[in-house]
Amino acid sequence: MTTSTSEPTAATREDLIRQEARRLGFDICAFADVREPWPASGRLVEFVEAGRHGQMGWMADTLERRGHPTAMWAEARSAVVLGVNYRPKDDPLARLERRDRGAISVYAQGDDYHDLIKSRLKALARWLQGRFGGELKVFVDTAPLMEKPLAERAGMGWQGKHTNLVSRDFGSWLFLGSILTVLELAPDETGVESCGSCRACLDACPTNAFPAPFQLDARRCISYLTIELKGPIPREFRPALGNRIYGCDDCLAVCPWNKFAKAGAEARLAAREALEAPTLEDLAALDDAGFRALFARNPVKRIGRDRFVRNVLYALGNTGDPELMRAVEPRLDDASALVRGAAAWAAGRLLDPAAYAAVRQARLAQEADPEVRAEWT
Known part of the structure; x- marks a missing residue:
């Protein structure tokens, strides 16, 4: 364990972490106490017990570990939650009108975001440990950590009716990554759900994959069907695919909060010409x-x-x-x-x-x- 020779005040420490996160290319950095009760675990249990995870057996296999951040690591006290803006420059739904072209989800038109974010998370983790000491662990999407509820707990936004994170500053276009640490970091205020009566994301779904607001049946979701499902896609859903050949952006793209977000500036996440409208x-x-x-x-x-x-x-x-x-x-x-x-x-x-x-x-x-x-x- 690396120890710090001079311990800054809590407020200064959080400010310094945010400054380093921005320097490394993250668009937002927030903090959460991971020891508090975790209502998201109950929703996850209901999701799996209803079979709505489909062929994603790893969700059931890791259900206990997903139940709470401390189930991943009992010594964790705080989370540093990071986000990278990937809002596209153009309306992704416009591609659906070009039926002879393939529509690939915005997040998958450039380099793999897992690689980009993980390298930055590791760089931040090295800096964080070198500066303040304490053990820590890095997570990005593929680990059984519920990052969207964690981001909501850190005040980065809230889980919208489409179950994705919604931010006042970035709309529905944030890639997330997290660092769990034994450090006591001052938590940000928890995000407050601000969807109101809007149901644009629910109504936009081509396959009616939302049984109710804030609930998703992955077995009907085009992202699941085109990415996770290994066999033939059920016939009832095939016409609704349209020209969506990898993922689906409809529920994200119609979110009214997107109007406050600027286009993402990360060059490596920008669409490759060959994948914009192949x-x-x-x-x-x-x-x-x-x-x-x-x-x-x-x-x-x-x-x-x-x-x-x-x-x-x-x-x-x-x-x-x-x-x-x-x-x-x-x-x-x-x-x-x-x-x-x-x-x-x-x-x-x-x-x-x-x-x-x-x-x-x-x-x-x-x-x-x-x-x-x-x-x-």
Whole structure:
């Protein structure tokens, strides 16, 4: 443990931490006492017990550790909660009108934010320990720490009706990271829910994934369906995907609090030109090597080529453009059964009944996979 030779006053200490956080590129820094009661744990238990976590089994497996910050680390006393603004320059919903282009969620159009934030968190943690001493631990998204309730506790905003964090200064566009420490840091005032009667985020959801305000059924959420779900997406949701091929920004983008936020200034999080509005036809042609090259250092890479092309084929089917059958047809012979099944569904959306019947008959004669056959029948 590193000890400090001169201990600043509590107020000065928090100010110095905020100054260093800003120097490292964080847009906001706040503090919370992690030993207080944690009502968010009850909501999480209800979410898992209702099965609304879907295939995200790791949520159930780590439920006890997620129940309270001190369940992650009993010695923790305070949390330093950091945020990076990633508000896009343009309206992300405008891309939904270009049906032949793929809509990738704003957060996944640049470099992987986990890498960016983790490197800055570690730098801040080294500075913090060197300056003030005390043990600490760093967390960013992938660890079982409930960061949105923690950010609310630190006064960075509140969890809106879409269950995401809403900030008066940054709207719904904040990446979060946290440092737990044994230091006694003066906590900020807890955020106060300020959604009022607004339900724009609830009404914007294409699949009605919110059973009630402040509740999410992940099994209906397009972000879950296109990213976490490993098999075919249920047929009832496919038309609602539109051209969304990775994630969904609808509930975030319509939040009225966004009008107070400026566009994010972090260059590494800015959209890559190749990912702002890629053509579905080009994306459907990706093999594994091409997929890995296109999404190098990008969060899309983690779902793999087959799951991604599955999403692209659903989007192609939703265009209703028979000309785009040329992009679907090669995937009917794809090595992946998941891809072939999605291609079969897209063919049914793009071909006229007679042409579809002919293709269907030919494919059923050679298709052995039961799930793909089910798509044809």
